[in-house]
Amino acid sequence: xxxxxFKHLIENKNRTPDPMRYRHAxxxxxxxxxxxxxxxxxxSLGLWQNFGSFDHFEIMRDMIxxxxxxxxxxxxxxxxxxxxxxxxxxxxGKILRENFSSHRDEMLxxxxxxxxxxxxxxxxxxxxxxxxxxxxxxxxxMGIDYADIYYHHRPDPETPIEETCYCLxxxxxxxxxxxxxxxxxxxxxxxxxxxxxKELKTPFILNQARYNLLDRTVEETGLLDLARKEGxxxxxYSPLAQxxxxxxxxxxxxxDSRIKKSGSLKEETLTPEFFRKLAALRTVAERRGQxxxxxxxxxxxxxxxxxxxxxGASSSKQILENINVNPSFTAEELAEIEQICKA
Numbered sequence: 001x002x003x004x005x006f007k008h009l010i011e012n013k014n015r016t017p018d019p020m021r022y023r024h025a026x027x028x029x030x031x032x033x034x035x036x037x038x039x040x041x042x043x044s045l046g047l048w049q050n051f052g053s054f055d056h057f058e059i060m061r062d063m064i065x066x067x068x069x070x071x072x073x074x075x076x077x078x079x080x081x082x083x084x085x086x087x088x089x090x091x092x093g094k095i096l097r098e099n100f101s102s103h104r105d106e107m108l109x110x111x112x113x114x115x116x117x118x119x120x121x122x123x124x125x126x127x128x129x130x131x132x133x134x135x136x137x138x139x140x141x142m143g144i145d146y147a148d149i150y151y152h153h154r155p156d157p158e159t160p161i162e163e164t165c166y167c168l169x170x171x172x173x174x175x176x177x178x179x180x181x182x183x184x185x186x187x188x189x190x191x192x193x194x195x196x197x198k199e200l201k202t203p204f205i206l207n208q209a210r211y212n213l214l215d216r217t218v219e220e221t222g223l224l225d226l227a228r229k230e231g232x233x234x235x236x237y238s239p240l241a242q243x244x245x246x247x248x249x250x251x252x253x254x255x256d257s258r259i260k261k262s263g264s265l266k267e268e269t270l271t272p273e274f275f276r277k278l279a280a281l282r283t284v285a286e287r288r289g290q291x292x293x294x295x296x297x298x299x300x301x302x303x304x305x306x307x308x309x310x311x312g313a314s315s316s317k318q319i320l321e322n323i324n325v326n327p328s329f330t331a332e333e334l335a336e337i338e339q340i341c342k343a
Contacts, residue, residue, distance in 0.1 A: 021071055182207050
């Protein structure tokens, strides 16, 4: 880190948000579905990676400022984000307390529970015991009284869907969560949850699902169609396929990349055919005056049933590189993109 960058990061401790952030917002705001008036920015900042106990705190603070100053007021967390588990919420809570305490009401703070968080059979899943204990712990780590959106992070085959949904419903009645979401649910599981939520009149607004140019599962399984029919939104995570739809791997595999760090991506993905597809997509992006990642984000947002995409970043520079989003496409552009992706 050079001296200028270090000085800038240190000065952030006394920085205040840009008062013109909404007038000059780099995002638009979309309703989360026909069933709610809540609006999300087209880009949300995800804290899955790079906000853990081993990451640089001042870089985290700088990213939160950069996002917020560009109108990105939606922040996506989970109880197990780190590593260490819980540390992303702790770090975000510290930034919120030190720099954004007077702006809490502007923020949409989402957290999730479902994956393993502590030992024993009560430390995971979709039971009432786990979901309530986890949300209480998340709120304490972040130093807030309520979550704007609380997601069940993954379906639990051992817990009746009625128990999970009723617990989430009660948390909204208690004011600990304003809205409810689910994540990683199949179309069939989502339909079952929607049925229960409707009976309970629960403010269920979002299904968080993986969706990008390379992964069309939500289209193929009918989840997007179900969302249109039932009036909820689909918020897309991994819209850049964990960095594959960026220039990250154009010159090889960096040592600090997700392929090297997390194992969630495989080196064998990077075939000559894959790079040919990226080159063709890059050509389309350049004709539109965009970068490859901006094109990929725009494509996911082309359908109004997707109100927001969750972007991850390791620096403010990456956030700024990804905000040139334009979800309007011509029929010819969409056809060309389809031909490239399916080749």
